[in-house]
Each structure stands twice: as C-alpha cells, then as structure tokens.
Amino acid sequence: xxxxxxxxxxxxxxxxxxxxxxxxxxxxxxxxxxxxxxxxxxxxxxxxxxxxxxxxxxxxxxxxxxxxxxxxxxxxxxxxxxxxxxxxxxxxxxxxxxxxxxxxxxxxxxxxxxxxxxxxxxxxxxxxxxxxxxxxxxxxxxxxxxxxxxxxxxxxxxxxxxxxxxxxxxxxxxxxxxxxxxxxxxxxxxxxxxxxxxxxxxxxxxxxxxxxxxxxxxxxxxxxxxxxxxxxxxxxxxxxxxxxxxxxxxxxxxxxxxxxxxxxxxxxxxxxxxxxxxxxxxxxxxxxxxxxxxxxxxxxxxxxxxxxxxxxxxxxxxxxxxxxxxxxxxxxxxxxxxxxxxxxxxxxxxxxxxxxxxxxxxxxxxxxxxxxxxxxxxxxxxxxxxxx
Numbered sequence: 012x013x014x015x016x017x018x019x020x021x022x023x024x025x026x027x028x029x030x031x032x033x034x035x036x037x038x039x040x041x042x043x044x045x046x047x048x049x050x051x052x053x054x055x056x057x058x059x060x061x062x063x064x065x066x067x068x069x070x071x072x073x074x075x076x077x078x079x080x081x082x083x084x085x086x087x088x089x090x091x092x093x094x095x096x097x098x099x100x101x102x103x104x105x106x107x108x109x110x111x112x113x114x115x116x117x118x119x120x121x122x123x124x125x126x127x128x129x130x131x132x133x134x135x136x137x138x139x140x141x142x143x144x145x146x147x148x149x150x151x152x153x154x155x156x157x158x159x160x161x162x163x164x165x166x167x168x169x170x171x172x173x174x175x176x177x178x179x180x181x182x183x184x185x186x187x188x189x190x191x192x193x194x195x196x197x198x199x200x201x202x203x204x205x206x207x208x209x210x211x212x213x214x215x216x217x218x219x220x221x222x223x224x225x226x227x228x229x230x231x232x233x234x235x236x237x238x239x240x241x242x243x244x245x246x247x248x249x250x251x252x253x254x255x256x257x258x259x260x261x262x263x264x265x266x267x268x269x270x271x272x273x274x275x276x277x278x279x280x281x282x283x284x285x286x287x288x289x290x291x292x293x294x295x296x297x298x299x300x301x302x303x304x305x306x307x308x309x310x311x312x313x314x315x316x317x318x319x320x321x322x323x324x325x326x327x328x329x330x331x332x333x334x335x336x337x338x339x340x341x342x343x344x345x346x347x348x349x350x351x352x353x354x355x356x357x358x359x360x361x362x363x364x365x366x367x368x369x370x371x372x373x374x375x376x377x378x379x380x381x382x383x384x385x386x387x388x389x390x391x392x393x394x395x396x397x398x399x
Contacts, residue, residue, distance in 0.1 A: 018346055019272055019273050019286050019346070019347060020074045020267050020270075020272040020273065021068060021071045021072070021073055021074060021272065021273045021274065021275065022073060022074055022075045022076070022077070022264050022267045022268075022272060022273070022274040022275075023073040023075070023076045023077070023098075023103075023274065023275050023277070024076075024077050024079060024264075024274055024275070024276045024277070024278075024281060025057060025076065025077070025078050025079070025083075025094065025276075025277045025278055025281075026040065026079055026080065026081065026276065026277065026278030026279055026280060026281040027053070027078060027079070027080045027081045027082070027083040027085070027086055027278065028040055028041055028042050028080060028081040028278065028279045028280065028300050029041070029042055029043070029044040029048060029080070029081050029082065029085055029300070030042070030043060030044065030080060030081050030082040030085070030115075031043070031044060031082065031085070031115075031117075031153050032151065032153055033151075033217075034150060034151040034152065035150070035151045035216060035217035035218045035221075036150060036151075036210060036211075036212070036213065036216055036217075036218045037213075037216060038213035038214070038215060038216050039080075039081070040081075040279060040280035040298050041080060041081045041082075042081070042299070042300055044085065048085055048086070049300075049304070050086055050087065050090050051090075052304060053278075053300070053304065054086075054090050054093055054094065055307070056303065056304055056307035056311070057094060057277050057278060058093075058094070058097060059307050059310070059311050060277040060278065060296070060307070060311045061097065061275075061277055063310075063311045063312055063313055064275050064277075064283070064313065067275070067283075067285045067287055067292070067313070067316075068275060068285070071273075072102065072103050072104055072105040073098065073103055073104055073105060073108060073275075074105045074108060074109070074263065074267065075108055075109040075110070075111070075263050075264035075267060076095070076098070076104070076108060076109075076110045076111070076264075077110075077111045077113075077264045078091065078111065078112040078113060078132075079113050080113055082113070082114075082115050082138075083112050083113050083114065084112065084113070084114035084115060084123060084127075087123065087126075088123055088126030088127050088129065088130045089130075091112065091127060091130055091131075091132060092130030092131065095110065095130060095131040095132075099131075109133065109134055109262075109263040109264055110131055110132050110133050110134060111132070111134040111135070111136055111175075111262070111264055112127055112132045112134075112135060112136070113135075113136045113137075113138060114127075114135055114136070114137055114138070114162070115137070115138045115153070115154065115162075116137065116138070116139060116154040116158040116159040116161070116162035116163075117153065117154050117158055117162070121158075121161060121162050121165040124165050124166055124168075124169035124171065125168075125169040125170065127169075128169050128170045128171060133171070133173060134171070134173045134174060134175070134262075135166050135171050135173075135174040135175070136174070136175040136177065136204075136206070137159075137162050137163060137166060137174060137175065137176050137177065138177045139159045139162070139163070139176050139177055139178060139197065140152060140177060140178060140179045141156075141159075141178065141179060141182060141193050142156040142159050142160060142192075142193050142196045142197070143156060143189065143192070143193060144156050145184075146182045146183075146184075146185065146189075146193075147159075149182065149183050149184075149223065150179070150182070150210075151217075160196065160200070163176060163197070163200035163202065164200065166200075166202075167200070167201065172203070173203045173204070173260055174202050174203060174204070175202060175203070175204035175205065175206055175262065176197045176200065176202045176204075176205055176206070177206045177208070178193055178194065178197055178205065178206070178207050178208070179207075179208050179209070179210045180193070180194075180207060180208070180209055180210070180231075180234050180235065180238055181209040181210045181225060181226055181231040181234055181235075182210055182225075182226075183223040183224055183225060184224070184226075185226060185234070186226070186230065186234075187230070187233055187234050187237050190234045190237065190238055191237055191238065191241055194207070194238050194241055194242065195241070198241075198242075198245045203256060203257050203260035204254070204255065204256045204257070204260055204261070204262060205242060205247055205254075205255040205256075206253055206254055206255075207238055207239075207242065207253055207255060208253050209231060209234075209235060210225065212225075242255045248261075249336060250335065250336055250337060251265070251269060251334050251335055251336065252334045252385070268331055269331045269332060269334050269335050270331070270332060270335075270339065270343065270347065271327070271328045271331055271332060271343075271347040271348070272347070273285050273286055276295075276296070277296075278296065278303065279296060279297060279298060279299060279300045279302075279303035280295065280296060280297070280298040280299075280303075281295065281296050282294070282295045282296075283295070284319075285316075289349065290318045290319075291318065291319040291324055291348075292316040292317065292318055292319070293316070293317055293319055294313055294315045294316040294317065295315070296311070321350065324348050324350065325348060325350060325354075325355070325392065326389075326392050326393055328344060328347060328348050329389060329392045330389055332344070333376075333377060333381075333385060333388065333389065334385070335376075336376070336377070336382065337376060338369075338374055338375050338376025338377065339374075339375065339376075340373055340374055340375075341372075341373065341374075341375070342373070355392070358391050358392055359375065361391070362381070362388060362391060366378055366380050366381070367380055367381035367384070367387075367388045368381055368388070
C-alpha cells in the first residue's frame with residue numbers, strides 16, 4: 012500500500028520559459044525572447060493548465076509555489092499577481108506558503124522587486140552566477156558585476172528578508188581565490204540562502220559543441236572544498252549537495268523534491284508527480300512555448316499521466332533523498348513510496364560496510380566518502396534489468 016496523498020506535501024512549479032538570450036552552458040527548457048513577450052496569453056494558458064489538474068489534487072493545497080524559467084522576472088508583477096490571486100481565491104495555498112520567483116540581475120528586473128513583494132512573492136532567487144565581468148562574459152550572461160551587486164542590494168531594500176543567490180564555480184580560468192572572491196561578495200549581500208553549483212558541460216548546449224577550458228579536476232575539487240569551508244564559516248549550513256542556508260531558511264520548495272513530495276508543474280515543459288489512489292503518476296507538458304500555447308487553445312487535458320514502476324519509485328526517492336546531507340528516516344521512505352524499507356537492507360548494509368552510508372534503526376545518511384562519491388553510491392540502487 013503506497014503513501015496516502017493526504018500525508019504527502021504538494022508543491023506548485025510554474026515555468027516561464029523565455030529569457031533575453033540563451034546562455035551557452037544552459038540545458039534548461041528556456042527560449043530566447045524574439046519579439047513581444049506574450050505575457051497575457053501565456054498567463055491565460057497557465058490558468059487553464061491549473062484547472063486541468065483539479066482531479067489530481069482534490070482537497071489538497073500547495074505548501075510552496077516556485078516561478079522558474081527562463082527568466083520569470085521578464086513577466087510583470089501584475090502577471091505574477093494574477094496567478095497568485097487565483098490561488099488565493101480558490102483557497103489553494105496552505106498556511107504561510109513559500110512563494111519564490113527567479114530573477115536575473117539587470118535594471119529592468121531590479122525595479123520590479125518591490126512590486127513582486129507587494130503581489131505576494133516572499134522569496135527571490137537571483138541568478139548571479141558570478142560577480143566577475145570576465146567570467147560573466149564567458150558564461151554569456153547579459154548582466155555585469157555591478158548589476159549583480161545592485162540586484163542583491165535591491166532585494167533587501169525591497170523588503171525581501173529571504174532570498175537566494177545562485178553562484179557557479181569551476182569556471183573557465185577560475186582558481187580558488189577567484190571563486191572565493193565571488194562567494195565573499197555574495198555573503199556581503201546577506202542572503203539567507205546560497206546555491207553553489209560547479210559548472211558542468213551538458214549535452215546539446217553551445218558549450219558542448221565548443222567546450223571552454225575548465226579547471227583541472229584537482230583544482231575544481233580544491234575550489235569546492237574551499238567554498239564549502241568559507242560558507243560554513245559565514246554561518247551557512249550545507250544541507251544539500253549544492254544548497255546552503257542560514258538557520259530556518261532552507262528552500263522549502265526544493266526540500267519537497269528532495270524528500271519525494273508531490274508537485275504540480277504548469278507551463279511549457281513542466282513535469283508533475285502526483286500520488287493518487289496508491290499510485291505515483293507523472294506527466295509533462297509540451298516543451299516548446301509555441302506547442303504549449305497551441306495546445307492550450309484546444310484545452311490542456313491530462314491524457315499522458317503514466318504510473319511509475321515500483322523500481323523507479325525506489326530509485327527516484329533515493330536519488331533525491333540522498334542529496335540531503337542529513338539523510339532521511341526509513342519511515343519517510345515508506346510513507347512517500349508505500350514500499351517496505353526492509354527490501355533495501357541488503358544494499359544498504361553493503362554500502363555501510365563499504366563506508367558509504369551510516370545507518371541506525373531510525374535514520375540513514377551518507378558518510379563523507381559517500382557524499383563525495385554520491386553517483387557511485389546511487390548506482391547500487393539502480394535496477395537495470397526491468398524484466399526481473
């Protein structure tokens with residue numbers, strides 16, 4: 012018997028797919044804006060999309076809302092407020108929901124921060140990536156270091172007491188001192204959360220076709236260790252592979268993913284995962300905004316919801332939960348998957364013996380070694396023979 016939907020948190024992700032230009036490292040479903048932003052038409056499609064999910068979320072409210080992209084801050088506060096007003100009117104928001112909007116630095120976006128706050132957004136995630144002008148140019152970003160610093164300052168001035176800064180490390184030509192300079196500048200802005208990612212070359216990106224010269228593996232490891240130590244010294248808890256927060260400011264929306272909660276995804280390319288009647292279902296929307304908008308004209312019915320296999324449910328839970336440095340309880344595994352924890356004991360015990368996991372009767376988490384070689388640890392739980 013799988014976990015009951017009423018026991019599993021439900022989050023809402025809203026994808027706003029356009030950006031000013033496509034960064035060469037980006038493999039997200041984002042599309043350079045050509046012409047006038049079709050904001051009103053897209054918002055109407057999102058509302059239709061929301062209505063179509065009603066039968067999958069009966070009696071449930073959203074504990075968090077996340078506007079991702081693309082560059083959501085291309086949309087006005089009135090556009091964002093239209094969606095939040097609908098959620099309020101239909102009583103779809105839980106108590107004190109976390110409502111996050113991704114924003115890129117730049118004068119046009121910064122001027123809107125206070126308006127976003129006024130319409131109900133209570134958390135910003137600012138896509139800085141670097142404060143170094145040379146690094147930003149190499150990453151294809153449209154802002155410079157001064158605009159990045161101004162955006163962070165404006166978040167506080169606009170009344171946001173909870174905001175995240177995204178930074179990349181392991182950039183072309185970057186050394187440890189350069190990475191730490193970026194981090195120190197971010198910390199000076201007094202964010203409540205940091206997302207610190209190592210630049211990787213993803214397939215089907217401009218960097219994959221013409222790769223830049225990245226730091227050596229040894230240098231990249233030294234950079235990672237140095238920034239983790241610097242963040243800890245500044246009072247940030249390293250609670251997930253790339254996530255760091257001050258006390259009580261962990262990203263609740265992302266925690267829901269990492270703890271295998273349910274979520275509804277609205278917008279071009281958005282994915283949903285819902286537990287209903289003892290089964291976990293997934294579905295996705297058309298990736299290209301043109302196709303998504305076209306389908307919205309004829310009604311966005313959910314006709315592609317697919318049940319997730321038991322093997323995939325097990326692996327996907329671990330793929331997410333083991334990213335959390337603090338680990339998880341067997342009780343959470345059983346509640347979110349409906350499967351018996353006992354079935355994993357042979358693999359868990361072997362991983363413990365090999366020094367990759369720590370476990371007790373009521374908790375399991377990675378060791379320092381398991382944290383470093385997380386991909387190798389996860390492979391142990393991957394069922395490759397689907398016929399067995």
